[in-house]
Amino acid sequence: MDARTLTEQVLKRCELLSHCTDVPGQVHRLFLSSATRAAHRYLTDWMKEAGLEVRVDPIGNVRGIKRSKNPQARTFLVASHIDTVPNAGKYDGTLGVLMGIALAGLFRAEDLQHHLEIVAFSEEEGVRFQQPFLGSSVLAGTFQSDWLKKKDFENQSLSETLFKWDLDQNRIPIEAFEPRELLGYLEIHIEQGPVLADQNLPVGVVSGIVxxxxxxxxxxxxxxxxxxxxxxxxxxxxxxxxxxxxxxxxxxxxxxxxxxxxxxxxxxxxxxxxxxxxxxxxxxxxxxxxxxxxxxxxxxxxxxxxxxxxxxxxxxxxxxxxxQAVICEDRFMEALLDACKFCGLPEFTLPSGAGHDAMVLAKVTDIAMLFVRSPNAISHHPSETVEPEDVEAALKASGHFLSQILR
Ligand SMILES: [Zn+2]
Missing domain, CATH: 3.30.70.360 (Alpha-Beta Plaits)
Known part of the structure; x- marks a missing residue:
């Protein structure tokens, strides 16, 4: 599939997921809400379509993997989150997940030197239990068991919520990756700031999280x-x-x-x-x-x-x-900048002023991030948007990056 068609697919899917909402007329998708269940059905279908083996892990992350036949293979993660702040936009987190799924569909398992796993993190914003990064902390092994006692606005604990969803909280510790199992982590995310728009650039390679x-x-x-x-x-x-x-x-x-x-x-x-x-x-x-x-x-x-x-x-x-600040891995930054150059895009780096799941995964593996321009710098707001040409540029650059890393 060419990049333009893939872009249309990604944007159509962002639109579809925006209708999986807890508040009609708004994008408002809380951690493990009924809207999340609807989003999981879509994500599962799309991941399967991309040739991924799909499961929901014990914290409610949707995970799709394409396995390499190489016995020495490690796992490369491409991830972002699918929960939203109240009355959110359609692209924060979601865009990165859907681009990851689209990219996974471009690779054949037999060509992979390493496993490729796409993760839709269940909770990044921390709206429901006032605890951000629940999804990524399980993979990084930094999930703390006393978080299970945290209560939501209806006085339901995280533990009860997981139980109602049929998720086995006893399995949370075994989901933690060992650093030797991982090759690295990529998160594609909207910038949520004005720098790329000010520089008139479609994408930027993130140097680190401040x-x-x-x-x-x-x-x-x-x-x-x-x-x-x-x-x-x-x-x-x-x-x-x-x-x-x-x-x-x-x-x-x-x-x-x-x-x-x-x-x-x-x-x-x-x-x-x-x-x-x-x-x-x-x-x-x-x-x-x-x-x-x-x-x-x-x-x-x-x-x-x-x-x-x-x-x-x-x-x-x-x-x-x-x-503390988290610095993106040099060799991944170089590879992303090379990929931008290869695709005829300007090579530009910028720090991230906001926290992301990548920051949590940095505790177990090397991380990389690619930002997509946020027109008008608006985020966490219904008028959050992206330009299709920018999404296409990001798909091309990250696709080239992955082909260099995984083959
Ligand atoms: Zn986000």
């Missing part, structure tokens, strides 16, 4: 009457926080590759005629280099202290998240 620090900073001042407290005698926690927020933006702008965001502000007492006494701001800092990220956090904290000293404010901080 590490992330999350902090909460509390500026402590003194409440006072907005009319009776003269300006020089004030300890205004909000003006201190505001100075810090602007400084954070300037700092990130002057450090390439760094993104820093204050997305949440809580003001006490939050009243128009009272000087703010306490302001808590969130701070999210990301960079592909862990060293640069850690330095940035230190410098931002130092600056917050300086601002507070100058303004006679107190400062407290907590550090709820410190997640």
């Amino acid at each position: 590490g992330q620090s999350r902090l909460n900073l509390t500026f402590l001042g003194q409440a006072g009457h907005a009319g009776t407290t003269p300006m020089p005698l004030r300890k205004d926690a909000l003006t201190g926080a505001a100075e810090f927020i602007c400084w954070t933006e300037e700092y990130a702008l002057s450090n390439p590759g760094l993104v820093a965001t204050v997305g949440k502000v809580e003001v006490r007492p939050n009243t128009s005629n009272v000087i703010p006494e306490q302001v808590t701001v969130s701070l999210d800092v990301r960079h592909l280099s862990d060293e640069k990220r850690v330095t940035a956090v230190q410098e931002l904290l130092h600056q917050a202290h300086m601002i507070c000293q100058k303004r006679n404010l107190g400062l407290q901080h907590e550090f709820p998240l410190d997640q």
